Amino acid sequence: DKITVAGIYTQPIQQKWDACLHKALQKAADAGDIDYVYSEKVSNTDYIRVLREYSEKGVNLVVGEAFGISRDVRKVAKDYPNVAYLMGDTFGPAGSNLSVFDNYIHEPCYLMGMIAGKMTKSNKIGMVGGYPIGEVNRLFHAFMAGAKSVNPAVEFKVSFIGSWYDPPKAKEFAYAQVEAGVDILYAERAGVVDAAREKGILAFGNVNDMNKEENGKDVVVASALWHMESAVNHAISQVKKTAFKAEDYKEWTMMAKGGASLSPYYEFEDKLPADIKAKVAETAEAIKAGTFTVKINDEEPKSTF
Amino acid sequence: MDILQLFLETGFWVAMVRMATPLIFGTLGELICERAGVVNLGIEGIMAAGCMGGWMWVFLGGSLWGGIVFAACIGIAFGMLHSLFAVYLGLSQHVSGLGLTMLGSSLSAFVFRMLLPKATTPPKIVPFAPLDLPVLSHIPFLGEVVFSQTALTLLAFAMVIIVAYILFKTPLGLALRMVGENPMAVEAQGLSVLGLRTAAVCAGSAMMAVGGAFLTLSAFDAYYIGMVNGRGWICIALVVFSSWKPYKALLGCLLFAAFDAVQMRVQQQAGMAIPYQLYLALPYIFSIIALIIMSRKAAYPKALLIPFRKGER
Amino acid sequence: MRIEPRENQSLGRLILALFLAVAAALSVCSLLILWSGASPVQGWLLMVKGALGSKFAISETLTRATPLIFTGLAAAVAFKAKLWNIGGEGQFYLGACMAILLGTDTGLSAWALIPWLFVAGALAGGLFLLVPTLLKTHMNVDEVVTTLLLNFVVLLFVNWLVFGPWKDPMSMGWPQSAPVVDAAALPVLLAKTRLHLGFVLGVGAAVLVWLFMERTVWGFEIRAVGHNPNASRFAGMPVNAVIVRTALISGGLAAMAGVSELLGVKGYLTTDLSPGFGYTGIVVAMLAALHPLGVVASALFVAMIYIGADSMSRAINISNYIADVTTAVSLLAVLCALFFTKYRIRRG
Amino acid sequence: MPMIKPVLSLSNITKTFGRVLANDQVSLDLFPGEIVALLGENGAGKTTLMSILFGHYLADQGEILVRGKALAQGSPRAALSAGVGMVHQHFTLAGNMSVLDNVILGTEPLWGLKTRRRKACKKLEGLMKQFGLKVDPHAQVSALSVGEQQRVEILKVLYRDASILILDEPTAVLTPQEADHLFATLNQLVKGGLSIIFITHKMREVMAASHRCVVLRQGRVVHETPTRDTSPEDLARHMVGQEVEKKARQKLIPGNEVLSLKNISLSGTAGKTGLEHLDLDLRGSEILGIAGVSGNGQSLLADIICGMTLPDKGDILVHGSPMAGPSPGAMVRAGLGRVPDDRTSTGLIADMNLMENMASETYKKMPFSRFGLLNFKAMEKETATRVKHFDVRCPGLNTVVRNLSGGNMQKLILARELSGKPGIILANQPTWGLDVGATAYVHDRLLEAAQNGAGVILISEDLDELFLVADRIQVMSQGHLSPAMDIDDVDREALGLIMAGQGETHAH
Numbered sequence A: 001d002k003i004t005v006a007g008i009y010t011q012p013i014q015q016k017w018d019a020c021l022h023k024a025l026q027k028a029a030d031a032g033d034i035d036y037v038y039s040e041k042v043s044n045t046d047y048i049r050v051l052r053e054y055s056e057k058g059v060n061l062v063v064g065e066a067f068g069i070s071r072d073v074r075k076v077a078k079d080y081p082n083v084a085y086l087m088g089d090t091f092g093p094a095g096s097n098l099s100v101f102d103n104y105i106h107e108p109c110y111l112m113g114m115i116a117g118k119m120t121k122s123n124k125i126g127m128v129g130g131y132p133i134g135e136v137n138r139l140f141h142a143f144m145a146g147a148k149s150v151n152p153a154v155e156f157k158v159s160f161i162g163s164w165y166d167p168p169k170a171k172e173f174a175y176a177q178v179e180a181g182v183d184i185l186y187a188e189r190a191g192v193v194d195a196a197r198e199k200g201i202l203a204f205g206n207v208n209d210m211n212k213e214e215n216g217k218d219v220v221v222a223s224a225l226w227h228m229e230s231a232v233n234h235a236i237s238q239v240k241k242t243a244f245k246a247e248d249y250k251e252w253t254m255m256a257k258g259g260a261s262l263s264p265y266y267e268f269e270d271k272l273p274a275d276i277k278a279k280v281a282e283t284a285e286a287i288k289a290g291t292f293t294v295k296i297n298d299e300e301p302k303s304t305f
Numbered sequence B: 001m002d003i004l005q006l007f008l009e010t011g012f013w014v015a016m017v018r019m020a021t022p023l024i025f026g027t028l029g030e031l032i033c034e035r036a037g038v039v040n041l042g043i044e045g046i047m048a049a050g051c052m053g054g055w056m057w058v059f060l061g062g063s064l065w066g067g068i069v070f071a072a073c074i075g076i077a078f079g080m081l082h083s084l085f086a087v088y089l090g091l092s093q094h095v096s097g098l099g100l101t102m103l104g105s106s107l108s109a110f111v112f113r114m115l116l117p118k119a120t121t122p123p124k125i126v127p128f129a130p131l132d133l134p135v136l137s138h139i140p141f142l143g144e145v146v147f148s149q150t151a152l153t154l155l156a157f158a159m160v161i162i163v164a165y166i167l168f169k170t171p172l173g174l175a176l177r178m179v180g181e182n183p184m185a186v187e188a189q190g191l192s193v194l195g196l197r198t199a200a201v202c203a204g205s206a207m208m209a210v211g212g213a214f215l216t217l218s219a220f221d222a223y224y225i226g227m228v229n230g231r232g233w234i235c236i237a238l239v240v241f242s243s244w245k246p247y248k249a250l251l252g253c254l255l256f257a258a259f260d261a262v263q264m265r266v267q268q269q270a271g272m273a274i275p276y277q278l279y280l281a282l283p284y285i286f287s288i289i290a291l292i293i294m295s296r297k298a299a300y301p302k303a304l305l306i307p308f309r310k311g312e313r
Numbered sequence C: 001m002r003i004e005p006r007e008n009q010s011l012g013r014l015i016l017a018l019f020l021a022v023a024a025a026l027s028v029c030s031l032l033i034l035w036s037g038a039s040p041v042q043g044w045l046l047m048v049k050g051a052l053g054s055k056f057a058i059s060e061t062l063t064r065a066t067p068l069i070f071t072g073l074a075a076a077v078a079f080k081a082k083l084w085n086i087g088g089e090g091q092f093y094l095g096a097c098m099a100i101l102l103g104t105d106t107g108l109s110a111w112a113l114i115p116w117l118f119v120a121g122a123l124a125g126g127l128f129l130l131v132p133t134l135l136k137t138h139m140n141v142d143e144v145v146t147t148l149l150l151n152f153v154v155l156l157f158v159n160w161l162v163f164g165p166w167k168d169p170m171s172m173g174w175p176q177s178a179p180v181v182d183a184a185a186l187p188v189l190l191a192k193t194r195l196h197l198g199f200v201l202g203v204g205a206a207v208l209v210w211l212f213m214e215r216t217v218w219g220f221e222i223r224a225v226g227h228n229p230n231a232s233r234f235a236g237m238p239v240n241a242v243i244v245r246t247a248l249i250s251g252g253l254a255a256m257a258g259v260s261e262l263l264g265v266k267g268y269l270t271t272d273l274s275p276g277f278g279y280t281g282i283v284v285a286m287l288a289a290l291h292p293l294g295v296v297a298s299a300l301f302v303a304m305i306y307i308g309a310d311s312m313s314r315a316i317n318i319s320n321y322i323a324d325v326t327t328a329v330s331l332l333a334v335l336c337a338l339f340f341t342k343y344r345i346r347r348g
Numbered sequence D: 001m002p003m004i005k006p007v008l009s010l011s012n013i014t015k016t017f018g019r020v021l022a023n024d025q026v027s028l029d030l031f032p033g034e035i036v037a038l039l040g041e042n043g044a045g046k047t048t049l050m051s052i053l054f055g056h057y058l059a060d061q062g063e064i065l066v067r068g069k070a071l072a073q074g075s076p077r078a079a080l081s082a083g084v085g086m087v088h089q090h091f092t093l094a095g096n097m098s099v100l101d102n103v104i105l106g107t108e109p110l111w112g113l114k115t116r117r118r119k120a121c122k123k124l125e126g127l128m129k130q131f132g133l134k135v136d137p138h139a140q141v142s143a144l145s146v147g148e149q150q151r152v153e154i155l156k157v158l159y160r161d162a163s164i165l166i167l168d169e170p171t172a173v174l175t176p177q178e179a180d181h182l183f184a185t186l187n188q189l190v191k192g193g194l195s196i197i198f199i200t201h202k203m204r205e206v207m208a209a210s211h212r213c214v215v216l217r218q219g220r221v222v223h224e225t226p227t228r229d230t231s232p233e234d235l236a237r238h239m240v241g242q243e244v245e246k247k248a249r250q251k252l253i254p255g256n257e258v259l260s261l262k263n264i265s266l267s268g269t270a271g272k273t274g275l276e277h278l279d280l281d282l283r284g285s286e287i288l289g290i291a292g293v294s295g296n297g298q299s300l301l302a303d304i305i306c307g308m309t310l311p312d313k314g315d316i317l318v319h320g321s322p323m324a325g326p327s328p329g330a331m332v333r334a335g336l337g338r339v340p341d342d343r344t345s346t347g348l349i350a351d352m353n354l355m356e357n358m359a360s361e362t363y364k365k366m367p368f369s370r371f372g373l374l375n376f377k378a379m380e381k382e383t384a385t386r387v388k389h390f391d392v393r394c395p396g397l398n399t400v401v402r403n404l405s406g407g408n409m410q411k412l413i414l415a416r417e418l419s420g421k422p423g424i425i426l427a428n429q430p431t432w433g434l435d436v437g438a439t440a441y442v443h444d445r446l447l448e449a450a451q452n453g454a455g456v457i458l459i460s461e462d463l464d465e466l467f468l469v470a471d472r473i474q475v476m477s478q479g480h481l482s483p484a485m486d487i488d489d490v491d492r493e494a495l496g497l498i499m500a501g502q503g504e505t506h507a508h
């Protein structure tokens, strides 16, 4: 039997974060597991109404974001005990039916940082992000930590474009970093890869596989991938079994449970030095095995040169 | 690195000109409308529609220049709507404009979603390539800053000259300016007030849409919903800043883009204790300051915002 | 073809025109619904249901209308004096900021606190609008542009606040301020809905503004200055003072929208507290022909269309951008309809 | 001239605005080489008729033939290309543009690659020389005096080589000399084959310049006669429908000094003459006329007395005590009644109704408001009384003032300014554009005020007017004010010379 799942996104579904949820749910729908409906670009003011409307309509599971509206989401969840909620949130799970997740893909970011640290010739690495929120900050810090671990001499430039959504602007920021001597870019936002391509330098992707999806061939060495499939599928199966509980899905977005991974190197497979590839593989195993932990640091990162 | 050194870098100047390009189109477009006495607050939406439409044209197999023309056509369509409401019926220019902004932004998102329902990663096209002109592109500095941009940037510069020429040297331009000063004077000389205003609004809107299309066909290669991101509003400010003069408008666009480029470079300096939001705010704050300096005696078109209805006084 | 003013205006014609306008707008949107493969008739019914079909729907419509009434009034008052305040959005956020500044760490009781927050918010919004206003009156700087640009500046300022000094340590890093104390929360009018006291305050404000504009000496001055500043000056009115007063009122009203939204709906400050209420307020005011009571009606109308269309998009599962499209088209259609109640088109 | 075919014939033109029947079956012929004067009270439908001819308005009924061919209606372009040119009553000029721009607009094909400015300028200068209408082609129109602007309007038509000329109150703001000059010009044009219709309220001009008169009343042609067979009194009777009696001043004994300006100076702004060392003394029960060609500083003088502008130097004494901070409000409080020259944009708030305009100076005071609240009942009552007393004709007290005719607007202003029995009155060009009846009415009121003890300053370019009502006269010329002369001691010619800046500044 099918259940109905609703996605509620505060950004258009091209925004990578929401795209990741959307794609996972869409995959489940294509597989015939669920009926899937969604609303995108729902402002926070409207979010609660939309949430209540779906809940009222009797969807079985709602997947979405509670960032900034955690309190109200908890109220709604309480009002509809028969609906399961899996929400991106910084707070913990609540009640009987509100599970939370966040994207913890800092681990593959650390791995990418290691490669970047080795590949940079100028010892200068640039990073362009949207806003300095925790979700972004921790990725930047992990990336920097990874790079430092193999090359203590690297320095970083950090920029925030002040929008989730302005690729031309992200591109301009990236250009400015390249002018300042950066020869590797971490592309937290769309637009950065294009700058790297035009300037003939390398880049690392974020959330989705930018080598394949954002015209990153020969530019994007690897991307830190976020997979919501395992988390979403877990939630769906729990709902189907009527065993859905309030849980923290944090682990489901980390490497050990397949929620995050480092993308393949594709054409860079042969261009990367063997020793660093080996070291990355080794660290990845250690992370998965739980013997190595990448530190989570949500502080706003700053340029170091 | 200190700020002065920044101005020695060619890259800074290149960035300035590149970032100014969509603003130049938008500002000139708005300037033409306002010279004819019609404020077009639809600019943000028209840019969004041009941004999406031009890209979609190319994505569906059309040529790049075809995309530009298509975007211009979309702009004209919106311009006609604005003319219908604000010129022919003489309704509030503010409401019509804001309504069109709402319509343009949401309709382009809707159409994009209908045509590409599955697109999560926005698909890409091959955008305009930077020019490599025989001699011009190799002039030191200038070659890089101006002549190695894409063709659209050169078009924008050309438009400044063309618009200035038309406005101030041709009979049509005289009529356009006059219709923004006193429509009765135009009517009394046997010209059609409504026709001239419609023409101006359509031409201006077409330029706005092309400015939008620059974002997806030159500055970037994919369409994102919400990508115009307030650039249209900036253009409105720049028109006032320019005292409705094309060359000053160009100057204003370059200046604004320069603030933006400076902001980007200063923000990422190490040891910057100042929050990045302040840098992002700099272009706006400097625009206001520049406006204060410029507009002591700004003479705006006298008939701006005033509808003309034949047989009424 | 020519346009002629009508001699008389009848209520029947007004209602008919509004009805036709909405029908026309919906038919345009039907094309979009058809395109997506759904049935337009069903779509319309769902729209009505989504906006008015249940207690919840009605409460949501009224909740959304609440800030629009305030921002609509703000625009109406300013535009009456031909002070083109496009900065409602910025003043909205400043009002919200004041509510946080004074409402998070206080022991005042609700009776004292809520009025105090509204007054303080209004003051902040009003004083803020004073900057572009004084630039206009004393230095001839166009206020459309300054108020517009200051919106961006305020938003970045709020951004800085919630990312920096005001970031709630309890928010786990998410950029939002600490919530106001419980005493500051506006009472909910209908259980299990978001409809709050702000709606009543908004309607009350509309009535007060109406009386103020029509019945008081100050309102008279505002209208006179708006119609003709030169003649007003000649008649001995203190034109600049009148404009300054208008700015205080207009900025204050827009800021009250922010206070009401923050105290009534959200409780704390984020950068997405307003999905453009300041801008929509302009449209609301213009639809109401700047009449304060009309503002209430047009705010309700805009809210209804938006909520209805948004809900419909989910019910028939088409892209929810249709809500904005429908709102925009309805707005333009109603604008035309109002035109045809005042004018007619004659051939020849 | 029965066998000559008319160049222009209007037949059975009917036009309604809402309920107002502006033109009612009007027929009118114009023959080659003829000057027709179109007369009528304010609101009689003259402008409407001419606007229909020129295509601004569409007639409900009727036909227009130009040289036997039907003229497409509702199209100024068609009218222009049929050789019809119109000088509008309300200027159709863009103030921010140069004279040349205003003149050449629309005279070249729109799609031309370049405006032929130099050639146009040459042609324009030729016309100026030929007809003695001097203005700087490159000056901004807003920097010109009203008289000069009027010249530009006329030049616009001449530039287009029109063969049928319509002039709607072309002399309303011209000095007598300028007017005489204009009519000389028109005569010259007529000899060259033009035909002219002109509208005026000044009988002197009708008698001097026209061949035929057509009188409209309430939209109908009520009288048509060759000019030589009629007299001003006769025409006035037909216009108004009854006898118009002109009151002239009586010699009164002047009272105390109520207003004096001492050594007032104000530097001029771009294109406008400043004021230099003005002295002026006004006593009660007298009317002091300020004569002068417009553009010589009268408007600045008026602005200073109204409180709208502060002088750079000098003192203003009201009832003997100096004004501390002159402002419009202070002047109102000091008991000045001020009638500005610009009714629609300074004197009245055109988009507000009669009551509101009546209250616009004293709204804070008792009958109009109490405790900051407007008192509509009292407002209505007070306005109704004043409107009745001053014979303001209007559809209702709630009508916006924009819909009143110029004459009624002026009466409304008088009602507001004179009801408070001010001791000092400034009237700046109070009869511009008013019909004979209304003009007589305004004079009557000013005389009455003087009789009641008020001191009146009357700024006017119309010497007839000044000779009719003023007791003493001063002449304004290039920012200087001549000493006061008793009206009985001066003659027209001498005054004309002083106005032109050539006469002696000192009479006697």
Ligand SMILES: Nc1ncnc2c1ncn2[C@@H]1O[C@H](COP(=O)(O)OP(=O)(O)OP(=O)(O)O)[C@@H](O)[C@H]1O
Binding pocket: B311, B312, B313, D017, D018, D020, D021, D022, D040, D041, D042, D043, D044, D045, D046, D047, D048, D049, D089, D405, D406, D407, D433, D435
């Ligand atoms: N645009 C208009 N809209 C409505 N009514 C008008 C309009 N223009 C003129 N009228 C009406 O037509 C009548 C005639 O007006 P018109 O302007 O022709 O008078 P006029 O003879 O030119 O007066 P004046 O001597 O004051 O210039 C007026 O009484 C007025 O009611």
Ligand SMILES: Nc1ncnc2c1ncn2[C@@H]1O[C@H](COP(=O)(O)OP(=O)(O)OP(=O)(O)O)[C@@H](O)[C@H]1O
Binding pocket: B312, B313, D017, D042, D043, D047, D089, D343, D402, D403, D404, D405, D406, D407, D432, D433, D434
């Ligand atoms: N917009 C309008 N609507 C209705 N009636 C109008 C309008 N404009 C003018 N009128 C009418 O036109 C008539 C004449 O107006 P007009 O402006 O020609 O008067 P006027 O005496 O010529 O003014 P002035 O002397 O200031 O030029 C008035 O009776 C007035 O009622």
Ligand SMILES: [Mg+2]
Binding pocket: D046, D047, D048, D089, D168
């Ligand atoms: Mg007239």
Ligand SMILES: [Mg+2]
Binding pocket: D042, D089, D169, D406, D433, D434
């Ligand atoms: Mg007149």
